[in-house]
Amino acid sequence: MALNLFKIETAEVSSNASSVTFSSIPQGYTDLVVKFSTRETDAGSFGHFGIIFNSDTGANYANQHLRPDGAAVSASSSSGSNYIVASYGNAAGSTANTFGIGEAYIPNYTGTNQKRVNIESANETNSATAYMFLTSGLWTSTAAITSITFKQTLTGVFVANSTFTLYGVL
Amino acid sequence: MAIRSLKSGTFSRSGLVGNSVIMPGSYESIASSTLSSTTASVTFSSIPSTYSHLQIRISSRSSFAFASMFDSYLAFNGDNTYSGYKDHILYGNGASPTTVTASSYNLSYTTPGPTQTASVYNGVVIDILDYANTNKYKVAKFLGGADLNGSGNIVVGSILWPNTAAINQITLSCDGSFITGSSFALYGVN
Numbered sequence: 001m002a003l004n005l006f007k008i009e010t011a012e013v014s015s016n017a018s019s020v021t022f023s024s025i026p027q028g029y030t031d032l033v034v035k036f037s038t039r040e041t042d043a044g045s046f047g048h049f050g051i052i053f054n055s056d057t058g059a060n061y062a063n064q065h066l067r068p069d070g071a072a073v074s075a076s077s078s079s080g081s082n083y084i085v086a087s088y089g090n091a092a093g094s095t096a097n098t099f100g101i102g103e104a105y106i107p108n109y110t111g112t113n114q115k116r117v118n119i120e121s122a123n124e125t126n127s128a129t130a131y132m133f134l135t136s137g138l139w140t141s142t143a144a145i146t147s148i149t150f151k152q153t154l155t156g157v158f159v160a161n162s163t164f165t166l167y168g169v170l
Numbered sequence: 171m172a173i174r175s176l177k178s179g180t181f182s183r184s185g186l187v188g189n190s191v192i193m194p195g196s197y198e199s200i201a202s203s204t205l206s207s208t209t210a211s212v213t214f215s216s217i218p219s220t221y222s223h224l225q226i227r228i229s230s231r232s233s234f235a236f237a238s239m240f241d242s243y244l245a246f247n248g249d250n251t252y253s254g255y256k257d258h259i260l261y262g263n264g265a266s267p268t269t270v271t272a273s274s275y276n277l278s279y280t281t282p283g284p285t286q287t288a289s290v291y292n293g294v295v296i297d298i299l300d301y302a303n304t305n306k307y308k309v310a311k312f313l314g315g316a317d318l319n320g321s322g323n324i325v326v327g328s329i330l331w332p333n334t335a336a337i338n339q340i341t342l343s344c345d346g347s348f349i350t351g352s353s354f355a356l357y358g359v360n
Contacts (some may be wrong), residue, residue: 002194007360008221036297037306037360054202060261068260070271097307097334101299122258122311128271130258132311132328161305165222167196 004152005033005167012054013162018043019151022166025109027144029168032106034148036121036164039099040089042156045125047091050153051104051137053145057082060141066134081151084137086123091156092100093124099162100131109145114138192358202355213344213351214356219298219302219336221358226340228294228314229353232283234346237318239286239323242277244296246308246331250275250341259327275331279323280314291352293318293351302336 006029011020025032040047050062062079090100102121109115120136139145150164198221217224233347234240255275259291261268263279270278282290293346294314308331315324329338 003358004197006195007222035297035299036304037309057349066260068258068267068269070258073260073267073269080197095307095332097305097332099306099309100329101297101309101311101328102332103297103311120311120313120326124256124258124307124309124328126256126307126330126332130256130271130328132258132326133302134326139262160255161221161303163300164282
């Protein structure tokens with residue numbers, strides 16, 4: 001059977017929000033995908049937001065990143081983090097009407113292994129400087145994922161018209 | 171055939187167990203084309219605005235002879251003002267990765283031609299999120315390239331069209347022309 005996506009839920013921010021949560025995620029799919037298009041209120045051209053699972057705010061996450069910006073490629077990593085970095089996000093200092101986009105792929109979210117997520121995002125700003133952000137993230141819990149929260153990690157919030165769409169994969 | 175309940179994840183031989191609604195998948199084919207002759211460009215027009223997102227899948231090869239794999243192009247709503255777009259890519263060819271920016275709508279370094287290994291076509295997947303949201307400039311992200319059986323390219327990138335109009339037309343082109351056997355498919359993602 002061909003791989004297909006099944007929409008579970010769409011969340012569109014109608015007024016400033018510091019986080020967006022998908023809860024009570026059905027357990028019958030193979031994998032999960034979240035597509036997002038966001039803008040934030042942080043000062044500067046870029047913000048910062050992350051993902052946590054099952055409301056776990058502990059230091060139970062690890063990250064591997066690759067960040068090309070059109071001039072240089074940088075790589076970074078972290079462990080014992082409180083979230084997985086999802087994207088830099090277009091912020092208040094970036095050109096009006098620009099929103100960052102991205103996609104998170106979460107394989108085997110109901111399995112008994114530690115949970116992983118691969119994320120690719122792009123933050124075009126209508127200028128020479130823009131970030132792509134490629135992440136391989138780990139949540140060290142073996143629990144099935146029942147909720148996903150996208151949360152701001154600086155001082156900003158998601159602005160209106162930011163969208164998140166959660167899909168199940170079969 | 172066992173039927174899986176999307177609600178509980180359990181399997182049953184009965185469609186009545188936990189499957190009150192048969193849900194269609196979120197991908198819908200809008201249009202596709204496989205070229206039977208060399209063609210300069212492919213246009214998807216009258217794209218409905220009813221989906222959440224769009225995805226384009228390409229397998230193509232160009233008639234353009236160049237020492238290395240070259241570019242294809244992605245234009246929206248007939249706006250082929252090359253410098254009116256912005257793009258950024260991360261590009262690898264087996265050596266050190268490189269990142270490049272330009273004012274263009276390039277799917278850079280993704281397309282093989284007659285100078286490259288015969289019969290190799292590229293693979294490119296392009297995602298365009300919130301393509302009909304008139305509050306947003308439009309952004310596409312893509313993953314593409316081709317392995318030439320000993321060399322090749324892999325490219326990830328993004329292209330900004332600084333326009334809030336809903337996308338109702340997409341034109342794909344390349345240096346030279348797309349050759350026979352090149353295929354293009356447009357999907358709506360609910």
